[in-house]
Amino acid sequence: MAPEWHLGTVTVPVHGLFVALGVFAAVLMFTAEARRRGAVNEQSIVAVAGALVGGAIGMRLSGWAQHWNFDANPNIAEAWQFGSRSILGGLLGAYVGVHVAKRIGGYRGRTGDLFAPAVALGMAIGRIGCHLTEAPGRPTSLPWGIHAPATTPECPACLTGQAMHPSFVYEIVFQLVAFGVLLWLRNRITHPGELFVIYIAGYAVFRFLVEFVRANETVWLDLTRPQWFLLPTLLIIGFRVCYGYRHGYYRRAARSEEVPV
Numbered sequence: 001m002a003p004e005w006h007l008g009t010v011t012v013p014v015h016g017l018f019v020a021l022g023v024f025a026a027v028l029m030f031t032a033e034a035r036r037r038g039a040v041n042e043q044s045i046v047a048v049a050g051a052l053v054g055g056a057i058g059m060r061l062s063g064w065a066q067h068w069n070f071d072a073n074p075n076i077a078e079a080w081q082f083g084s085r086s087i088l089g090g091l092l093g094a095y096v097g098v099h100v101a102k103r104i105g106g107y108r109g110r111t112g113d114l115f116a117p118a119v120a121l122g123m124a125i126g127r128i129g130c131h132l133t134e135a136p137g138r139p140t141s142l143p144w145g146i147h148a149p150a151t152t153p154e155c156p157a158c159l160t161g162q163a164m165h166p167s168f169v170y171e172i173v174f175q176l177v178a179f180g181v182l183l184w185l186r187n188r189i190t191h192p193g194e195l196f197v198i199y200i201a202g203y204a205v206f207r208f209l210v211e212f213v214r215a216n217e218t219v220w221l222d223l224t225r226p227q228w229f230l231l232p233t234l235l236i237i238g239f240r241v242c243y244g245y246r247h248g249y250y251r252r253a254a255r256s257e258e259v260p261v
Contacts, residue, residue: 003133018129023052026122033114033186046101051115054097091119112196113189117182120199124175130168135215137165155215165213174206191249198250201237204230 005012030048098115135155136148145163152158182199189195208230216224223231244250 015129015133018132019126022122022124022126022129025125026118027052029118029121030114033117037114046104047098047114050097050101051094052097054100055091055094057093057097094119112193113186116196116199117179117186120175120179120182124172124179127168127172127175131166131172134168135164137167137213137215139163140165140213157215164215167210167214170210170213171206174203174210178202185253188253189250190252191244191247194244194249197237197240197244201241204233204237208234 003014005014005017027048133152135152135158136146139145139157139162141163142165144166146166146169147161147163148155148158150159150161157164178199181202182195185198186195189198208227211224211227211230214224216226218224219228
């Protein structure tokens, strides 16, 4: 059972609370950035709605295909109710949801630059819930290793009292740094959509590396499922960043030149 806080007669799921706070902060940040860019309109609202719906679906169903033998996987209803809540699945679902919503609404404008800082801030807050409720990471002898309660689900190291990598703290720090960098870059990147490309590239690299200290199960060649998911993503996003660099999309950022918005 997921950890809960009890406020009088009200029971609050810890993980769900911080996910909700993260989503709320992301929506506020998206709105503020849309206002700053003069992009508050029906299309941007539709894009947010698509991201929320797609992200919720992607997060809930991302744990469906857990085994190579598909007969061993839960059915869709079980995955929706009891499956894992993958951040990568949520991001993919949100990305698809935005594109579906924009296509339905007939909107062809770029919205990724509005989402990038919002997603980084929302992820930083949401990961606090992960840190408080999930297995932190693999055992470590480093001085900043942390201990988690023996009741933490799927955490053998918690039962033996071993110190573990605070992998979610690593991600919180990454997301906060990414948020600050994206705010600094937003007036220095001239080509639409590139701010989102930079964020996705940075997060994909970070997530692949941090998986080596997370508590996720390895499935093949000592790599976890998220790492196998990320390998083709890293290849595609690498080509995309190289394309942007060759076409000079990041030239002003390299020279620290701001452009009017």
